[in-house]
Amino acid sequence: MSLDHDDSLLPVSHKGALLQTDNLYQYILETSVYPTEPECLKELRELTYKLPWGVMLTPPEEAQFLSMLVKLMNVKNAMEIGVFTGHSLLATALALPHDGKILALDTNREYYELGLPIIQKAGVAHKIDFREGPALPVIDQMLQDGKYHGTLDFIFVDADKHNYINYHKRLIELVKVGGVIGYDNTLWGGSVAAPPDAPMKKHLREYRDVFLELNKVLAVDPRIEICQLPIGDGITLCRRIT
Ligand SMILES: C[S@@+](CC[C@H](N)C(=O)[O-])C[C@H]1O[C@@H](n2cnc3c(N)ncnc32)[C@H](O)[C@@H]1O
Numbered sequence: 001m002s003l004d005h006d007d008s009l010l011p012v013s014h015k016g017a018l019l020q021t022d023n024l025y026q027y028i029l030e031t032s033v034y035p036t037e038p039e040c041l042k043e044l045r046e047l048t049y050k051l052p053w054g055v056m057l058t059p060p061e062e063a064q065f066l067s068m069l070v071k072l073m074n075v076k077n078a079m080e081i082g083v084f085t086g087h088s089l090l091a092t093a094l095a096l097p098h099d100g101k102i103l104a105l106d107t108n109r110e111y112y113e114l115g116l117p118i119i120q121k122a123g124v125a126h127k128i129d130f131r132e133g134p135a136l137p138v139i140d141q142m143l144q145d146g147k148y149h150g151t152l153d154f155i156f157v158d159a160d161k162h163n164y165i166n167y168h169k170r171l172i173e174l175v176k177v178g179g180v181i182g183y184d185n186t187l188w189g190g191s192v193a194a195p196p197d198a199p200m201k202k203h204l205r206e207y208r209d210v211f212l213e214l215n216k217v218l219a220v221d222p223r224i225e226i227c228q229l230p231i232g233d234g235i236t237l238c239r240r241i242t
Contacts, residue, residue, distance in 0.1 A: 082159025187234025
């Protein structure tokens with residue numbers, strides 16, 4: 001998408017924000033996402049959209065992508081940073097094998113508990129280890145313990161944007177060689193490609209530099225190969241190679 005001629009594209013929410021038109025986004029949802037969306041994910045999505053912070057939800061086409069990725073990679077041990085009501089968490093948990101595990105970190109248990117009855121009804125709560133609190137200290141503790149190095153197949157990072165580079169420094173130790181870290185929102189509403197003086201909403205302006213820096217760091221990190229996908233608000237997959 002080019003932002004050269006239409007700055008009005010900048011202040012949009014992250015739901016399908018990177019596609020050229022709302023109609024095209026709607027077409028993808030109606031043709032390829034909604035027809036096979038599990039009922040539990042639909043229920044959780046609809047519940048979440050009604051909340052004041054509903055816009056934080058990982059959009060349905062991205063949840064579908066995460067599910068596909070987890071299955072393609074045969075993920076068994078996963079981690080998620082930024083759970084909210086559990087939409088991406090549920091998509092991942094559904095895709096994991098019966099004995100798969102996901103460590104889910106969020107500072108706010110209340111939102112998670114809104115989604116929890118749906119997760120329980122879906123029969124995947126046993127795969128989830130939810131821990132309330134800031135993610136960085138939990139990760140630091142895991143690194144200190146020493147037994148988690150190189151153990152995770154997949155990590156999805158969708159919280160605490162200004163710490164993404166700090167997460168990366170640590171998560172690269174926890175993900176196994178061949179495993180993947182996915183950083184969400186790396187195109188940040190398209191703002192990363194806008195001129196510095198372009199008009200944009202406050203939240204876009206606030207984190208634009210964070211993502212510009214992160215994208216540069218990831219692109220030259222020799223320990224990973226990356227692929228930045230314009231799904232949702234942009235997700236960068238980092239496959240650990242050394
Ligand atoms: C964008 S939402 C996550 C959306 C979620 N992945 C989904 O599928 O709907 C970001 C979440 O990160 C959480 N959060 C913010 N700072 C955090 C931190 N330092 N550690 C862990 N979670 C944090 C917030 O409470 C919020 O629920």
